[in-house]
Structures are given as C-alpha cells and as structure tokens.
Amino acid sequence: MRSTSLLLTFLGDHLLDRGVCVYSGSVIEVLGRTGVSSEAARSALTRLTARGLLRRQRQGRRMHFGLTPRSTRILRDGAVRLWKTGAVNDDWDGTWTLLAFSLPASSQRERHDLRAQLGWAGFGPVQGGLWIAPGRPAGLADLELGPHIRVFRAQADPVTDIGEMISHAYDLPAVAARYTDFGARWASPVFPGDPLAAKLHLVTDWLQIIRRDPRLPIPHLPSDWPAAAAQELFFSLNNRLATPAAEIAATLLETIPADE
Structure with missing residues (x-):
C-alpha cells in the first residue's frame, strides 16, 4: 500500500477540521507502525507538500505539517464517500x-x-x-x-435495456472482485497487536476500493453483488478499531495550533 495513501488516511483521521499541525516525527513514527520506512514517510511528506496538499509550519527547531485548502476539500470529499455515500446505491433517482x-x-x-x-x-x-x-x-x-x-x-427510455447497457459500459466482474478480495483480506486480523496501524490500513484499503466503484444502481446489479457484505465488514472492523486506535494516536501525536 502506497505511503502517500496511508498518509492521506492519517491526515483525514487526525488533522481534518481540528485546526492543528502535526510534528513530522510523529507522522514518521505512526507510518512506521504500518510498515512504511522513515525515508518513505519523509518522501511522502515532501511529495504532498510539493502537490499543495500540505504546508510547513516551523516551531523552534521542529517542522510541523498542516492541511491546505486543497487537501481539506479532498479529505472532506473522502469522508463523505466513506461515511455517508457508501458503496451501496439503493436510493438511485433513475x-x-x-x-x-x-x-x-x-x-x-x-x-x-x-x-x-x-x-x-x-x-x-x-x-x-x-x-x-x-x-x-x-x-x-x-x-x-x-x-x-x-x-x-x-x-432512459423504457425500450433501453439498462442491465445490458451497464454490462457493456462497466467491467462488473472486476468491480465485484475488489469487494470479494477485501472480504478475504480482512477475514483474519491484520496487524492484530496494533489497532492504529490496522485502522490506517483498513480505511486506506476500503477508500481505494470505493473510489473506483461507479456506485451502479442496486436494482440493475446481480443479486449476489458483494458490496453490501464488504461494507458491513468494513464498518464492523472500523468500529472495533476506532477507540483503541485513537487512544494510541493521542500518546504519539505532537501537534500545535495551525496559523491562521
């Protein structure tokens, strides 16, 4: 899993709408728990800064990083996709x-x-x-x-076969396979002794899947479409990990108020 993707998940969980900047050493330590080397973590911070997704804020000899308007918009959009829109389109307006x-x-x-x-x-x-x-x-x-x-x-006019149109316009087996693979990957514990690392991987994995899902209407998908079961698993695991992950993060993260 790419270090920049894990870093964006971290930023969404711990910086979004909190008005703070985080010490670079804290970021490196947290990403290290997920298997990202310190060099890769520093490189991810540099890349996101170059892309206008992070800004630097120095305090004394320490460098802190905060969100920019652009990254705030992107992370808010991701939060809507994760927690509100979801993977199941059961309210399609036709x-x-x-x-x-x-x-x-x-x-x-x-x-x-x-x-x-x-x-x-x-x-x-x-x-x-x-x-x-x-x-x-x-x-x-x-x-x-x-x-x-x-x-x-x-x-669509009634003469249009929507199911046939969807099957030609989208690679349904590939979309379904991503949800099935997610269920297989997370059927057993990942990072069982580290809820913070597990949650970062879980949310990053899930977000990459649903961002590639066109959210096709449920009435026009196969009856065994796996998105609902995968989403239920995601929410169940996230609820289990959220509190212990937040407790660990509170002990690791050094933050300062973001400049206006």
Whole structure:
C-alpha cells in the first residue's frame, strides 16, 4: 500500500477540521507502525507538500505539517464517500449523467487522459464518445471540462435495456472482485497487536476500493453483488478499531495550533 495513501488516511483521521499541525516525527513514527520506512514517510511528506496538499509550519527547531485548502476539500470529499455515500446505491433517482466528447485525431494523449479521468469519476463508455454515470457523480466536479465536452442529465427510455447497457459500459466482474478480495483480506486480523496501524490500513484499503466503484444502481446489479457484505465488514472492523486506535494516536501525536 502506497505511503502517500496511508498518509492521506492519517491526515483525514487526525488533522481534518481540528485546526492543528502535526510534528513530522510523529507522522514518521505512526507510518512506521504500518510498515512504511522513515525515508518513505519523509518522501511522502515532501511529495504532498510539493502537490499543495500540505504546508510547513516551523516551531523552534521542529517542522510541523498542516492541511491546505486543497487537501481539506479532498479529505472532506473522502469522508463523505466513506461515511455517508457508501458503496451501496439503493436510493438511485433513475437519472443518468451523459457526457459526450469529441477530440481531434491528433489529440490521442488528451483522449487517453480524459478516458482515465472519466473512469475514476464513475463513468462508463456507451459508444463512441458517449459515456454515462448513474445520478450525479461526485467526481464530475473534478473533471477538466473543456470546449469539446458536453454534459447532460437524462432518464432512459423504457425500450433501453439498462442491465445490458451497464454490462457493456462497466467491467462488473472486476468491480465485484475488489469487494470479494477485501472480504478475504480482512477475514483474519491484520496487524492484530496494533489497532492504529490496522485502522490506517483498513480505511486506506476500503477508500481505494470505493473510489473506483461507479456506485451502479442496486436494482440493475446481480443479486449476489458483494458490496453490501464488504461494507458491513468494513464498518464492523472500523468500529472495533476506532477507540483503541485513537487512544494510541493521542500518546504519539505532537501537534500545535495551525496559523491562521
């Protein structure tokens, strides 16, 4: 698991909306418990700072790190995805977001990048340059919508076989496999003697899975769709780990008030 992903989970758990900066040594110690070397932890701090996701704040000879407006927005979006939106789309309003794009043949790199962005935002290809996503995907706000892109909201006509459309637009076996694999990985204790490390790995693992899930409507998915069972396991494990993880973190983290 990437050190930057674990670091972002740590920031969401312990810095978001708390108005504090954390001592770099505390970050290195916490990530070390998850198996991240001190060199990799320092590198992750440097990379996130270079990307505008962290800012430095010195106190005496010690360097502390705090959130930026950009990282605050990203972490809040992640928190909504984790604790509110979830992995099960059982309140779909029947609408679809349609996105059409047309790029010149010379823009192969731009086309490739756009398709990657659309996939991460929950869209699947219907045909040609037409992509769909159920409801109003949260990832739409992060797309760079240039002059070659048009976005619409619509409902499918009764003659449309939505199940067939979904099966062609999305790789359902791959999405299902990620949830099944999650259940297999977490069926037995991970980091059994360290609730803080276990929680960081658990939340990071789960967030990476649900961020790649387009949240397709439950009525149009196979009856044995594994997302609900995996989500129940995630919440159960997180509830079990939350209090002891917070108690350990309280003894390890050195923080100072963030500058205005």
